[in-house]
Amino acid sequence: MSKTQYLLSGVATVAAGAIFAQSYISAAMASDKVGFEPNTEQKVTTRQVALLLDRMHYLEQPLDREMGAKILAMYFDQLDPSRTLFLQSDVDEFTKKYANTFAARLKRGDLSAGIEIFERYRTRSNEYYGFAKTLLASDVSLNTQDTIVLDREEAPRFANKDEQMAYWRKQTTFALIGITLGQEDDKAKDKAFLDNPELSRGQDLVRGDERTPKEILLNRLTRQEQQLARLKNDEIMETILNTAMMTYDPHSNYFAPVQANEMQIQTNLQLEGIGVSIRPDRKNPDYTRIVTLVDGGPAQKTGQIRANDLILGVAQDGEPMVDVVGFSVREIVSLIRGARGTSVTVRVKQPNTPDSAARNVTIVRDVIEQEDTGVHHRVVEVPYRGGIKRVGVLEIPSFYLNFQARRSGASEYRAVSLDTEKALNALNHENIDGLIVDLRNNPGGSLDEVAKMLGLFIKEGPLVQIRDNQGNVQVYADKDEGKQLYAGDMAVLINLGSASASEIFAAAVQDYGRGLVVGSTTTGKGSAQVQRDDLALGSATLTQRKFYRINGGSTQNKGVVPDVELVNIYEGIEFGEREYKNPLEWDTIKATSFTPEGKYTKGLIETLASQSKTRQSTNPQFRYLSELNAIRQLDDDKQPADVDIDKRRAKADLVEQKMLMAENTRRQATGEKPYTDWTTYQASIDALAEERSLMKENERPKLPEEEAFVIEAATLMFDAKANNTTP
Structure with a gap:
């Protein structure tokens, strides 16, 4: 619901x-x-x-x-x-x-x-x-x-x-x-x-x-x-x-002009606006609060817009001021955004001040590159068999591409393959011992871009098959005569939030045996859409093709099943292709000719999975996530719930006790001081969340429960290599 x-x-x-x-x-x-x-x-x-x-x-x-x-x-x-x-x-x-x-x-x-x-x-x-x-x-x-x-x-x-x-x-x-x-x-x-x-x-x-x-x-x-x-x-x-x-099918969609603009922004990682991030005010959701300002963005350049300002009104150039108190964030965003070079006036005030203290600020819209939302890379040090391994982590949020800039012949534009190439070049100079490609919660994106991405890791050969509604099959292949920007050990992290292009990437890596695929089964979106921007109003995406692995299997509905399963943080949540109405069916076509590296035998995978299961059962972070999954099962919207405050309070108390126990067990295991009670725990969580929200995405410290997946994936990658090289 x-x-x-x-x-x-x-x-x-x-x-x-x-x-x-x-x-x-x-x-x-x-x-x-x-x-x-x-x-x-x-x-x-x-x-x-x-x-x-x-x-x-x-x-x-x-x-x-x-x-x-x-x-x-x-x-x-x-x-x-x-x-x-x-x-x-x-x-x-x-x-x-x-x-x-x-x-x-x-x-x-x-x-x-x-x-x-x-x-x-x-x-x-x-x-x-x-x-x-x-x-x-x-x-x-x-x-x-x-x-x-x-x-x-x-x-x-x-x-x-x-x-x-x-x-x-x-x-x-x-x-x-x-x-x-x-x-x-x-x-x-x-x-x-x-x-x-x-x-x-x-x-x-x-x-x-x-x-x-x-x-x-x-x-x-x-x-x-x-x-x-x-x-x-x-x-x-x-x-x-x-x-x-x-x-x-679930992925054929029509978008009215406002939503079409949002789609373009997500695809291009570029917007035309004033350079602020906004959200409902915590104390009074009728108001929308400015959380951060983009460095060098139009709003910051005025010197009159400040973080924590509440937005009271928005006026287009030459038009009356619209009172936006009570408006949703989406409605306010649609009023603020507009063509580059045009003006918008926002009426703002600081919290805890009277409306009479509000000020009108006129801002000229400009193009704002969303640098924080692109590819990120870093190096983590992972303890392994008495030593330290340097592991490169490549975080791919989506397979983005600025289609408009590329079509217009621009010399520079945002594309995930270009950003990944820069990141890999940087990591290659860091003397890393292995690489984790993190595709968790990556919703997909450009088919061309995922093919280019795979070419950076695969020597040569087919990457994905695309079938149209006439039965014609096209094979995307890497034809760079064996060139690899990164040829070392690697693992790919996936989860139920990994979809479409992410699944193509993970499937190709798995079929070639180029690296281990680790995590939980993916979304199962095995269809390809064309974007139609030629409508009288808005735009549409239309499913016209399905993609298939090079071994002939579809990822549609079925998804990519990892070589080694880690805790599924979405367990019990209705999410993914298998939960949609009217999904396309899973099927197969003829496999294409390719030569796998053969590094991961069935026996090796079974051994790695068994060893990982043992580690997860004792790892404080994985135990914590597993306990959260179990607690979540206590509430099921499909089952009758009591309409009685005393019974609901008792149920809430039970859930709170279990969550506090899970958190404190984790803290004790990692040498941290346990929380004294539920209220203190929640207050601390609120403060941490607020603090993180004010940081740029790539500057936020990694949460330990999220980083556990990276460390386990790295351990599996090195175990696989050790088992392959041991006589």
Whole structure:
């Protein structure tokens, strides 16, 4: 269940009774708002997306009546994933009305069906907000005999308003219980910071929130209600068209102009803005706080913008100031960003000052390179068999490429292969004994870039096979006559967050036996998309090919299984291709001809895995992570949860005790002083997190539980070499 949906849920027992329910029903019978009339560009974009699906998708599945009905069903679930808003009668009404014509409407650029359904969703959402606010105005009991299942993704929809409101009542109460318990924790942490100032690491971390839990929840509901009201027509169109594309497969997507801009930024590692990082204010999330300023960026150059400033308003050049208190970070970002050379005015003030002390600062937007988010390299010293090994670590956050700069013929542009080449040259001068390529949580990126990357490590030969929807297979190969920028020992670190291009890289290294692949099974995204920037509005990614390992196996759904398994930090979390709706199937094609190095026999892998398992069972960091996995299993949104504050507090206490015990066991094993209680532990964690958030990403000290994976991967790499060279 999405976080947004969770926050929209939660209302308590039937204490108010039938009288309250009846008065609510009569007040909530407002008709749906009349939807917007799509303009010419929106109609053209709809026809363009429909054409892509009908004729160009990998599945070769026509956008016919049957697919239209599937898209419609998917649309209900996209809008209301936990099935708490639409009644079954809503779904039946629109299915009868539009299922047979939904596809045909999209083909002719007609969004009216999707818009009408969206407005019913808006109506139901506003009914929930009204219901919850009315309930919160009454005396809500936090002690009930009720239970609630929060994850209703597969549950039947409510048959009538009585059923729905009964759930909303429990849902809102559950949310109120959560806020009440959270506030108790916050007040305990405030006291800890005041009693022990050293815990704060010199930062102002006392929340001092005097609002009641009801006030906090009402404020949250109002903020969400206003955000729903501010949704632009392009964003509603995006919801409809993106649903159509995702019904074909999870990685075919449509992005409205604002989101298309975000996609471009992530791919290029470049943006046009003012050079600040922002996030919701810790003390009052209605406000957005400036966390850091980019050195030499437009905001810093003004000398008038400071870290910790709260953003009150944003004005485009020559336009009125927009009050952004209560806006989401995404909304504020979309207002601040714009074309290079244009101006934007931001209204800011320092915390704990009156609004009258706010100042307007006009800033000229410029291109800002996101240097911190590219390839990083470092050298770590790893104890090994009585000595010290120098290990190079290459951290690859994504397989990024500035497509626009390359297409325009720019002499210099950001590309992961170029940055990796520089990093490897630096590491080669460091006299390293081995290399760890860290692909954990790498979401993928450019196919061309991963092929170039592999060429830096592989002598020569095929790297990956790409099959199109006609059955044609293209082989990407390294044809540099055996050149290797790095030819030494290596290991590749992967986890469930490693996807797409990361999986191509890890699979090729594994198939060639070029290095050990260590960690946990990857996402399983074995499809390739083309980006379509030629739409009337926004952009789209369309799945047109699948990639296969050089041994013929697909990574689709199955992922890359590591040679040696380490603790899976995502254990029990619904995440990855196997959890998506409508994923492409796993299959195989003919293997291509290649010559593996043959360094890792089955027997050697089994020995390494056994030895690693023993080490992990005694390593304080891996034991800690394993215990966290076990604790996480205590909460399952698919199982009934008590809507009773005493039972929830007891459950929370149990979880806290187990987490504190796990943390203190780790600290004792590593020679650190245990925490005296849960509050002190959480206060310390908050202070550390705040301190790290103010640092540049590549300057943050590595967390010991994360570094344990690097050390274990290095140990396995050296063990493999030792076993291969021992007579």
